[in-house]
Amino acid sequence: MKAILFLALVLSAVQDLSPLHAEPQTGMLVGRVVYMGPAIPEQVVEVTRDSAFCGTQATLRPMTLHPKTRGLEGAVVSIDGVASPLSNPAVPALVLTNTRCAFTPRLAVGVVGQQVEIRNDDPIMHNTHISMGPRTLVNVAMIPASRPVGKPLKQSGIYTVKCDAHKFMQAHILAFTHPFFSLTDETGAFRIPSLPPGEHQVTIWHDTLGTVQQSVTIAAQGETHVTLEYPNHADARKQ
Amino acid sequence: MHAKRLKYVAILIITGLCASTAQAVKPTTNRDTLTEGRRIYEQTCAWCHGIGGEADGPAGWFIGRYSSPRPRNFLKDGYKLRSTASGDLPTDQDLFTLITRGIPGVMPAYRALNEQERWQVIAYLKSWNPAFEEEKPVPLTLPQAPSAPTETAIHNGRNLYVKYDCRVCHGDNGEGDGPEATAGHLRDGNNLPIRATNLTDPSAWKNGASAHDLFRTLMTGLDGTPMPSYANEFAGREEALWELVWYIQSLSGQQRK
Incomplete structure (x- = not known):
């Protein structure tokens, strides 16, 4: 009996040292989302409510392009279908603030279960309405100086954020069930770490240009560099 | 004599409640419940909500085609009429109450179904939405109304009506003709x-017209519409919310119920 136990311990120790139990190899996707088509011009809309504070006009910016790189700010790059459950669901809340008659940020990305914390910094009342299709996540009146309202993201997908009081206010929240996503910065750059090597389907989403997909092959180690180009917006299928 | 009359009224009220929306013995959800629920659903609900629950029944195709409300799509839509927080699913009791009472001007009351049949239908329509398996909806705690409204309380309620921009949709006098609505x-x-x-016509209020119904509507909001929840604003200030409720009731000359 003692011999069997000893043998089991030795086998266990040998297994722990074997390469089979080494940390799995992962790579990082590093890149830039660019848009070479004509820039979509800003839109100016009339403000019909609370104009004394919000102003008489609001400017809607359909896209922000970096002048040198043509990098697209505010695109979400993600890779679905990688088996990796979230290791730390206790992530900090996504803060969404009503400020100067706009949502800040205009685009937020998070994971299912993460809290969205809604705030109002304005001296006027807003009505923050977050929904996915016809289903409401939350619709709350936010009077001036009200306490923040929290609500967890219930499902993955694209949430629309509106203020029913001020129609020109709009934002989006994208929720994922995995950590393989990134939001492009002002130069269009992004990085997604800890990806298993091999071929993956990358999805890029932008609130004006819609969704496009592209294949990438992640190297077994180090960084894989890509440039993901949005087709001319007239050709992109908005979803 | 007075006590006797009170007793009689109390019996009538209790009997009425039991016959209407009180929670009957809910059958366990199993294959038989769902089979029976499906049979009843297809006879009574599918005409509007569709065989598959996608709001595409023969009558549903016409109802709400160009303006709200459409019949509920049980696979996709949220629920307007609930006792739970904004964005949450309704409780089983909410669904039971809704089927029992109907929705004024929109959906008939189904008191013709016995209570067990109503529960069976609820089990069946919930089976289309997996969120009912994952979420456990909890009703908001609604306090008892304090003493009867006073002129001062109604006046305070009017101030809240203006402060919270109710007039922007419902109009200065509550007739549903605020600038956002008319535009x-x-x-x-x-x-x-x-x-x-x-708000001057309580018979058309979809979520009920009693003071408690109004209080609940203001707390929960009506999901899928622009009507928000005011629960955050009135947490710990329920007295103020009652004042707003009484003011709204005063718009129709309704006494507190």
Whole structure:
């Protein structure tokens, strides 16, 4: 009996040292989302409510392009279908603030279960309405100086954020069930770490240009560099 | 004599409640429940809500085609009429109450179904939405109304009505003719035009017209419409919310019920 136990311990120790139990190899996707088509011009809309504070006009910016790189700010790059459950669901809340008659940020990305914390910094009342299709996540009146309202993201997908009081206010929240996503910065750059090597389907989403997909092959180690180009917006299928 | 009359009224009220929305013995959900629920659903609900629950029944095709409300799509839509927080699913009791009472001007009351049949239908329509398996909806705690409204309380309620911009949709006098409503800016969750409720006509209030119904509506909001929840604003200030409720009731000359 003692011999069997000893043998089991030795086998266990040998297994722990074997390469089979080494940390799995992962790579990082590093890149830039660019848009070479004509820039979509800003839109100016009339403000019909609370104009004394919000102003008489609001400017809607359909896209922000970096002048040198043509990098697209505010695109979400993600890779679905990688088996990796979230290791730390206790992530900090996504803060969404009503400020100067706009949502800040205009685009937020998070994971299912993460809290969205809604705030109002304005001296006027807003009505923050977050929904996915016809289903409401939350619709709350936010009077001036009200306490923040929290609500967890219930499902993955694209949430629309509106203020029913001020129609020109709009934002989006994208929720994922995995950590393989990134939001492009002002130069269009992004990085997604800890990806298993091999071929993956990358999805890029932008609130004006819609969704496009592209294949990438992640190297077994180090960084894989890509440039993901949005087709001319007239050709992109908005979803 | 007076006590006798009170007793009689109390019996009538209790009997009425039991016969209407009180929670009957809910059958366990199993294959038989769902089979029976499906049979009843297809006889009574599918005409509007569709065989598959996708709001595409023969009558549902016409109802709400161009303006709200459409019949509920049990696979996709949220629920307007609930006792739970904004964005949450309704409780079973909410669904039971809704089927029992109906929705004024929209959906008939199904008291013709016995209570067990109503529960069976609820089990069946819930089976289409997996969120009912994952979420455990909890009703908001609604306090008892304090003493009867006073002129001062109603006056305070009017101030809240203005402060919280109720007039922007419902109009200065509550007739559903506020600037956002008349401009056609109000849309439901399916982007269909939706009217603001006329607060001077309680018979058309979809979520009930009692003081408690109004209190609940203000706390929960009506998901899928522009009507938000005011629960955050009135947490710990329920007295103020009652004042707003009484003011709204005063718009129709309604006494507290």
